[in-house]
Amino acid sequence: MTRKRFHGLKKVKVRASWNKYNLYNLTRLRSPFWGGTFYQQKWLAKSTTRAYHGEQIREGQWEKMFRSRLNAVVPMDHRYLAEHDGSEHAAGRGSGKDRPLDMSEKLREKQQIPWLHMTYAPIERRLDMAVWRALFASSARQARQFCTHGMVKVNGQVMPYAGYLLNPGDMFQVDPDSVMFATGARKESRQIKVGRKVRQKRARLNKRLRLPNPKPALPERRFRQKTPVEEEVEEKEKEVDTWAVPKLAINMQEYRKQRLATMDQFIGTAQLEFERGKSKLGAKRKQDLRALIKDARGIRALINRKSEAEIDDSLAKLIGQFKLIRQTTKADAAAATPKAVSRYQHKKQKILSKRLRELYLKELTTVEEEVEDTSKPYATPWKPRPFMSPFAFIPRYLEVQHSICSAVYLRHPVARPGLAEVPTPFGSDINQLAFTWYLRRR
Numbered sequence: 001m002t003r004k005r006f007h008g009l010k011k012v013k014v015r016a017s018w019n020k021y022n023l024y025n026l027t028r029l030r031s032p033f034w035g036g037t038f039y040q041q042k043w044l045a046k047s048t049t050r051a052y053h054g055e056q057i058r059e060g061q062w063e064k065m066f067r068s069r070l071n072a073v074v075p076m077d078h079r080y081l082a083e084h085d086g087s088e089h090a091a092g093r094g095s096g097k098d099r100p101l102d103m104s105e106k107l108r109e110k111q112q113i114p115w116l117h118m119t120y121a122p123i124e125r126r127l128d129m130a131v132w133r134a135l136f137a138s139s140a141r142q143a144r145q146f147c148t149h150g151m152v153k154v155n156g157q158v159m160p161y162a163g164y165l166l167n168p169g170d171m172f173q174v175d176p177d178s179v180m181f182a183t184g185a186r187k188e189s190r191q192i193k194v195g196r197k198v199r200q201k202r203a204r205l206n207k208r209l210r211l212p213n214p215k216p217a218l219p220e221r222r223f224r225q226k227t228p229v230e231e232e233v234e235e236k237e238k239e240v241d242t243w244a245v246p247k248l249a250i251n252m253q254e255y256r257k258q259r260l261a262t263m264d265q266f267i268g269t270a271q272l273e274f275e276r277g278k279s280k281l282g283a284k285r286k287q288d289l290r291a292l293i294k295d296a297r298g299i300r301a302l303i304n305r306k307s308e309a310e311i312d313d314s315l316a317k318l319i320g321q322f323k324l325i326r327q328t329t330k331a332d333a334a335a336a337t338p339k340a341v342s343r344y345q346h347k348k349q350k351i352l353s354k355r356l357r358e359l360y361l362k363e364l365t366t367v368e369e370e371v372e373d374t375s376k377p378y379a380t381p382w383k384p385r386p387f388m389s390p391f392a393f394i395p396r397y398l399e400v401q402h403s404i405c406s407a408v409y410l411r412h413p414v415a416r417p418g419l420a421e422v423p424t425p426f427g428s429d430i431n432q433l434a435f436t437w438y439l440r441r442r
Contacts (some may be wrong), residue, residue, distance in 0.1 A: 013051040014425050016132060017139035020387045026425055049426055053120035054129070057163075058146055062123070066438045070118040072415040075224070109408030110417070116431040117420030119438070121413050124397070124422055127152065127172065128162035133423070134400045135392060137172040137182045138385065146182075153176040166409040173406040184236040184378035185385045195374035256303055259311050263300040264316075267293060270322060289323050292318065396421050 007021035014029055015022050034041070054062060121188035123129055128143040146152050147162040153173045156163065166172070187195070195387060274289045275283075280290070299314045306314070373380045394400050400407040413421035424431065 015046065015055065015130075015139070017141070018050055018385065018388055018391050019139070023390060026390075029425060031427060033431060040077050042437040044335065045430045046437040048318045048366065049120070049430060049434045052425065054126070054140070055121040056141055057123070057126075061163075063064075063438065065122040066119075068439055069123060070115050070415065071121065071412060072113050072115060072118070074106070074113075075416065077380070101231075107168070113415050113417050114420040114428055115276045115415055115426055116435050117424055118415050118422055118430050119392045119415070119435045121422050124413050125165045125409075127154065127159060127164040127166060130166055130172060130407070130409055131174060131399065133395055134398055135183065135394065135402070136405060136407075138180045142182055146174060146178055151286070156267070166325045167413045168409060171406060173404070179405045180376075180382055181378045182282045183385060185383050187377075191374065191379060198374045231283075255308065256311075259303055259315065260300065262315065263296060263303070266318060266322070267296050267300070270296065273322075285325060286320075292321055292325065393423070395423055 006196055007017070007019050007025070009017065009021065009025070012028050012030075013026045014026050036044070050059075057065075081111060122368050124133070128140055128147055131137050131143035132140045137146060144162040147164075148160055150158050151174060152159055154166070155171055159172070199281070219356070270289060274293070296318055299318065303311060305396075395413065397410050397413045398407050399410055415421070
């Protein structure tokens with residue numbers, strides 16, 4: 001049996017998705033509900049609205065969630081409530097203390113409360129819908145997938161159930177890499193080819209370095225003495241355990257990325273120190289700096305082949321040598337500089353060093369922003385996916401912090417005069433018919 005087309009163009013159905021075909025269907029949405037009987041109008045309205053509001057939920061499950069009582073609030077004038085306690089309504093009966101009639105209030109048009117836009121308000125409490133409303137996923141189905149795969153936390157605990165109903169004050173977090181993949185643009189064909197080559201090369205390297213796991217030995221006698229060959233084998237096994245090669249492909253990926261970035265920053269700092277002191281450094285100091293930069297590049301090239309302890313030791317040695325070179329350079333400069341140096345020269349050197357530092361930091365940030373990371377499943381440098389702007393809004397009942405990919409469910413959505421907090425692309429007539437359809441079952 002063939003699978004039904006989710007974003008069909010023949011029969012217009014608006015989905016909870018950022019897809020470009022869905023945006024096209026949204027522009028074609030009309031209200032063709034006036035040609036049939038009342039039952040047909042209700043059924044068509046129900047079918048159309050359910051395609052957008054929780055189409056991943058079974059109909060029987062939604063019917064249990066449906067509530068005929070819709071939440072709404074009426075705003076009150078806080079200044080009036082602070083000045084009066086209500087006794088003014090009973091004062092001045094026949095004594096001439098009544099307020100003069102204000103015709104501007106009578107003529108002012110009162111906004112109606114869109115009650116029936118709140119028909120699908122219970123669905124907004126679901127975790128997958130809240131993740132999608134917070135712009136952490138490109139569709140409600142993808143948000144459901146994030147929950148099922150353990151990428152969403154609620155109040156610090158992993159919540160694998162997409163149908164979990166949030167309570168006011170609950171905080172949920174999503175894995176940042178998953179959010180960047182869901183909301184970012186796709187890779188270009190060139191980036192896909194480069195990433196495939198890098199992954200193949202990394203897999204070959206891991207396969208070459210990975211050692212076979214020895215089979216567990218049978219239990220031996222307690223007091224039997226071990227032969228020299230057995231002792232040598234045990235020592236080799238201990239060395240292999242301390243080496244921990246299998247971590248190369250799984251646990252140490254992020255660690256090696258951090259160390260690569262640190263090594264790049266260290267090499268850039270050393271090169272800047274060398275370029276800045278070309279005219280002032282002696283021949284011995286220049287040789288030391290060149291050798292240090294060469295060693296750092298060699299260590300950086302071998303990071304994927306070394307263990308964690310070896311990388312840390314090498315980095316600590318490099319930093320110690322660099323500090324020693326800088327201290328000796330400062331001491332030589334202090335000994336060679338005459339005491340009678342004008343304040344203007346000191347100020348000029350300070351300004352130049354400050355400008356060089358700013359230029360270096362600016363260069364570092366631009367390199368970090370423009371770098372292409374082949375290990376990421378989305379296009380790098382990151383950019384938002386196309387056709388995202390029409391859907392980029394956040395409801396009032398959510399407080400979102402996109403820098404840490406977390407949000408707080410403040411309260412349940414309510415209706416106000418002229419405003420309903422449940423986002424829906426349908427008008428009040430369609431929502432009224434859908435509400436009437438489900439009301440007959442209550």
